[in-house]
């Protein structure tokens with residue numbers, strides 16, 4: 089559209105519409121920036137701290153005077169290496185396994201809830217909601233005793249199992265809600281189009297369900313990844329201790345130095361997978377992929 | 385190309401609800417059959433049984449003479465346009481249309497996938513939308529995609545489940561014409577569910593009327609309109625619908641007279657003969673059988689008779705006007721009429737007669753007027769069984785035969801056009 093062909097009134101109208109649009113988008117920008125600063129300031133602070141030398145830690149400045157990577161060296165190749173790397177390995181392994189199990193179980197469960205009519209459907213949903221509302225801290229002590237007596241204390245399964253109690257309910261709820269939105273007639277449409285039931289499931293239902301499963305998996309992963317209470321209570325050695333718990337065991341380079349720098353560096357490193365995950369699967373997380381399948 | 389034969393098809397749902405009851409229907413190769421009936425009468429169920437998405441409780445379904453009851457949907461080679469389109473939201477328009485072809489791969493002979501998709505898209509004017517996702521299309525475009533997915537494959541028959549029900553009136557008219565053309569040019573057997581009168585009358589070679597899972601009548605639209613078998617079909621087909629008047633037959637001095645609440649209408653004795661021995665009958669008179677007596681041609685006059693009535697109100701529409709005559713039925717008739725209305729899923733049948741009069745008529749409501757009614761075309765129904773006592777089966781069959789010949793001619797013409805193009 090070229091401006092020359094517009095009458096002055098039209099041009100004025102367009103300008104006004106554009107200005108109104110700009111005003112609303114300015115409003116949005118302001119809100120976005122406020123929220124972003126609010127959320128990201130602590131992260132930025134930790135990031136800045138992670139590059140400070142022990143001497144600068146309490147100098148009251150936000151940015152380090154002469155940034156150094158000594159903290160990263162300390163946890164990746166230095167004294168705390170063993171503590172950190174094994175914790176990182178534990179965190180990754182335990183979170184992934186807990187996520188996988190939760191997603192597989194929750195997918196089956198949510199599929200049944202969305203597709204089938206069976207007695208006790210409501211109960212399954214209610215119970216899983218109740219489980220997720222149970223305060224974690226009240227479970228820790230009995231679990232500690234139980235795990236010690238049956239030999240699960242300080243092992244991977246010893247953490248994976250309680251993590252499932254956190255991740256399963258939310259996974260079931262999200263997936264059930266998601267599956268209920270899938271237009272299941274599509275499966276029939278595919279069969280009429282010449283697909284076997286298996287082909288219909290694979291070519292139509294799986295692609296539609298995938299975003300929901302991805303989203304759920306990421307949520308479940310974060311829950312497991314961020315857990316601290318179970319991590320610190322049910323482990324005692326590097327055999328199973330995850331990063332959030334391990335951070336508490338960092339010591340400074342010498343007894344008289346505070347480990348703040350190392351902890352910050354470790355915190356930044358464990359944040360990276362989270363950011364990466366979100367960026368990688370951003371596309372999959374978008375909702376509304378099923379719109380347009382059926383009318384109305 | 386295929387013929388579809390339903391033999392005593394019964395469908396009982398798991399909860400015991402008999403949705404379809406003993407339906408037998410022969411659909412010839414290349415024929416366009418419409419299923420109509422009020423909501424919940426089993427149209428979709430019947431269609432879903434044909435396509436294989438619903439088990440058949442008893443009876444036999446044959447496609448091309450082969451029993452197909454147990455065949456999986458994919459083995460029946462039928463294409464269906466679902467009531468809600470059921471497009472694949474994660475695929476582009478192109479891939480939606482190509483979906484059945486990709487599944488069939490080599491099963492479909494001749495021509496590449498791309499060629500076929502492009503041809504279907506061109507026919508449905510979807511070419512410029514091929515790369516878009518269904519979510520971004522308008523209702524009419526989605527509907528065309530659904531059609532494209534059905535026609536792209538060389539299916540033996542098309543099944544349509546109220547494909548136009550969600551479109552606006554204009555688009556519906558346009559799509560109706562397109563479907564009619566498409567069906568004729570492809571010459572594919574089609575079964576089309578609708579509860580739109582116009583679609584039923586204009587599209588179908590034959591129309592099957594269902595009521596509560598029971599097949600009432602299968603005939604050409606003309607036969608249904610002119611020779612309905614019973615009260616239900618008579619009332620269901622036509623808009624505004626047929627008027628039903630309680631009447632007793634009396635032999636007066638001037639011949640046989642139907643005494644109705646709106647006046648005494650003399651009728652030919654042979655028409656009345658069928659109602660011998662019945663003290664009460666229902667007379668079915670279509671609105672257009674009435675006319676302002678002063679405007680009727682001399683030549684036409686003797687085919688009907690004139691009576692005096694009072695119009696309660698009048699609606700002038702430009703090309704014609706509706707005159708309403710109200711009457712007071714007795715309790716028994718009132719119940720009969722409201723039962724009938726419930727069957728047809730219509731609003732309460734008001735005890736009133738709708739008459740279609742010429743636009744130039746100067747009759748005024750609230751005054752006695754002379755109305756002419758074409759008594760040669762009225763029907764007399766048995767109020768108990770609902771049966772049409774005056775139905776002329778032969779004349780009806782003739783109408784349907786004519787429609788069948790017409791179809792043959794159109795199909796032949798379409799084939800010829802194709803041959804010329806090729």
Ligand SMILES: Nc1ncnc2c1ncn2[C@@H]1O[C@H](COP(=O)(O)OP(=O)(O)OP(=O)(O)O)[C@@H](O)[C@H]1O
Pocket residue numbers: 397398399401402403421422423424425426427428429430579
């Ligand atoms: N899955 C089912 N279980 C039990 N009864 C059903 C089921 N599906 C449909 N019915 C019943 O079968 C009858 C026929 O349903 P159907 O969907 O065939 O109606 P229809 O003629 O297509 O109506 P509409 O014009 O409203 O689409 C209805 O009375 C309905 O209640």
Ligand SMILES: [Mg+2]
Pocket residue numbers: 427428429467
């Ligand atoms: Mg239906």
